[in-house]
Amino acid sequence: MENKRRFALVGTGNRGTTMWGKDLLAGWRGQVDLVAIADTNALRAERARTMIATNAPIYGNVDTMLAEARPDLVIVCTPDSTHDDIVVRALEAGADVITEKPMSTTVEKIRRILDAEKRTGRRVDVSFNYRFAPTAARIKELLNSGEIGRITSVDFHWYLDTRHGADYFRRWHAYTERSGSLFVHKATHHFDLLNWYLDSDPDAVTAFADLQMYGRKGPFRGPRCKLCPHKNECDFYLDLEADPFLEALYEDPSEIDGYFRDGCVFREDIDIPDTMVANIHYRNNVHVSYSLNTFQPIEGHHIAFNGTKGRIELRQYEDQPWEMPEEDVILLIRNFPKGRPGVERIAVQHSPGGHYGGDDRLRNMLFKPDAKDSLGQRAGARAGAMSVLCGVAALQSSRTGKLVRLADLMPELFEDEFCSLSRSAAQISASAGRQ
Numbered sequence: 001m002e003n004k005r006r007f008a009l010v011g012t013g014n015r016g017t018t019m020w021g022k023d024l025l026a027g028w029r030g031q032v033d034l035v036a037i038a039d040t041n042a043l044r045a046e047r048a049r050t051m052i053a054t055n056a057p058i059y060g061n062v063d064t065m066l067a068e069a070r071p072d073l074v075i076v077c078t079p080d081s082t083h084d085d086i087v088v089r090a091l092e093a094g095a096d097v098i099t100e101k102p103m104s105t106t107v108e109k110i111r112r113i114l115d116a117e118k119r120t121g122r123r124v125d126v127s128f129n130y131r132f133a134p135t136a137a138r139i140k141e142l143l144n145s146g147e148i149g150r151i152t153s154v155d156f157h158w159y160l161d162t163r164h165g166a167d168y169f170r171r172w173h174a175y176t177e178r179s180g181s182l183f184v185h186k187a188t189h190h191f192d193l194l195n196w197y198l199d200s201d202p203d204a205v206t207a208f209a210d211l212q213m214y215g216r217k218g219p220f221r222g223p224r225c226k227l228c229p230h231k232n233e234c235d236f237y238l239d240l241e242a243d244p245f246l247e248a249l250y251e252d253p254s255e256i257d258g259y260f261r262d263g264c265v266f267r268e269d270i271d272i273p274d275t276m277v278a279n280i281h282y283r284n285n286v287h288v289s290y291s292l293n294t295f296q297p298i299e300g301h302h303i304a305f306n307g308t309k310g311r312i313e314l315r316q317y318e319d320q321p322w323e324m325p326e327e328d329v330i331l332l333i334r335n336f337p338k339g340r341p342g343v344e345r346i347a348v349q350h351s352p353g354g355h356y357g358g359d360d361r362l363r364n365m366l367f368k369p370d371a372k373d374s375l376g377q378r379a380g381a382r383a384g385a386m387s388v389l390c391g392v393a394a395l396q397s398s399r400t401g402k403l404v405r406l407a408d409l410m411p412e413l414f415e416d417e418f419c420s421l422s423r424s425a426a427q428i429s430a431s432a433g434r435q
């Protein structure tokens with residue numbers, strides 16, 4: 001088909017191989033053609049190519065790939081601190097970009113991406129799939145309806161269980177330099193959800209954070225799970241052989257670059273916190289109380305919006321040691337019912353698939369020709385930047401004990417030129433004179 005987007009996949013770890021490789025081609029083959037794969041680890045790229053079932057050529061160097069394959073879209077799925085370099089090169093080669101979250105990890109890096117987007121006139125989309133979860137979309141509709149009046153505060157608490165939470169401590173995510181810490185790597189989703197729900201920008205953050213379970217807090221440590229003398233006593237032991245997909249993608253390729261999928265979660269040099277709380281003030285005077293915990297017996301989140309006329313509340317289940325409800329229930333609770341129900345229980349079918357069903361819907365939005373964006377779910381570079389900036393501010397506050405104003409870190413993001421732009425990517429690119 002003529003209008004297929006010729007895309008290159010950069011980074012063939014789990015995320016690149018599944019979400020933007022195998023699954024994208026399985027569901028959107030009519031819209032996209034995979035024309036190149038790039039990864040610094042040639043063996044992982046080869047394994048990924050087999051899993052994706054493609055003949056696309058493999059490159060070890062992004063510049064060579066851009067020059068030879070000339071993709072019109074580059075999808076970036078490498079570790080977070082490498083995104084900026086690849087995004088900027090792709091934009092400068094004339095391609096649009098979809099980058100995995102977080103858009104990047106530092107103020108300098110997000111500035112580079114924003115500057116390059118402006119300079120090249122190309123477009124950056126950020127993969128904020130949680131905006132596309134059915135419960136998130138329903139909450140956004142309820143907030144837009146004005147049912148609970150003006151929002152005054154939000155309670156938002158995210159729980160990672162001992163399997164998923166520990167996974168961030170096995171690999172590069174466990175180093176601030178590579179992930180920006182979980183205030184950036186993971187909370188970028190959550191800060192973005194808040195920015196989108198509230199249709200406003202955070203302007204000040206105070207935070208506390210600490211390492212309480214992993215890293216140097218662990219009782220013992222080993223080189224990696226596979227070779228660990230403590231494997232029988234360690235609650236976090238990961239048996240890679242029990243997961244043939246992960247083993248194929250990471251184990252043999254680790255011989256090339258020493259990147260082990262089953263690194264010890266108790267490594268002494270881990271420098272990110274595992275327990276984080278933040279208070280965030282928004283420009284529209286909403287106060288947010290946020291937390292992120294990484295070793296829970298449950299996986300999911302609680303969120304509640306407190307308004308002048310009532311409250312919207314959700315307990316979103318993902319995994320817990322009791323039966324999963326088939327439906328998620330949003331509670332709409334009125335302060336002054338005046339003949340209307342005091343509480344409405346709004347059932348939303350629990351959606352299968354990654355990220356509460358958000359992954360498929362995000363791909364539809366980006367690739368289906370007739371996709372409508374009535375809720376402004378599609379996220380551009382400004383949204384990517386704002387949620388990273390909030391995470392950078394939270395980490396800084398937790399380390400200095402001081403309140404951090406976001407405009408002090410990156411004044412230009414709060415200047416009129418940026419503020420007058422809608423957060424929707426469609427409007428951002430329209431204002432830059434693009435399609």
Ligand SMILES: NC(=O)c1ccc[n+]([C@@H]2O[C@H](COP(=O)([O-])OP(=O)(O)OC[C@H]3O[C@@H](n4cnc5c(N)ncnc54)[C@H](O)[C@@H]3O)[C@@H](O)[C@H]2O)c1
Nearest residue numbers: 011012013014015016039040041077078079080082100101
């Ligand atoms: N949107 C989501 O919900 C979601 C979910 C999971 C992961 N992610 C994001 O996806 C990205 C990848 O995550 P992952 O778990 O697959 O990581 P990974 O470490 O498993 O894979 C990254 C791959 O990038 C390659 N790589 C590293 N530096 C490179 C470079 N400079 N050029 C080319 N290749 C390079 C590595 O060899 C590896 O194959 C991360 O940014 C992560 O935050 C997003």
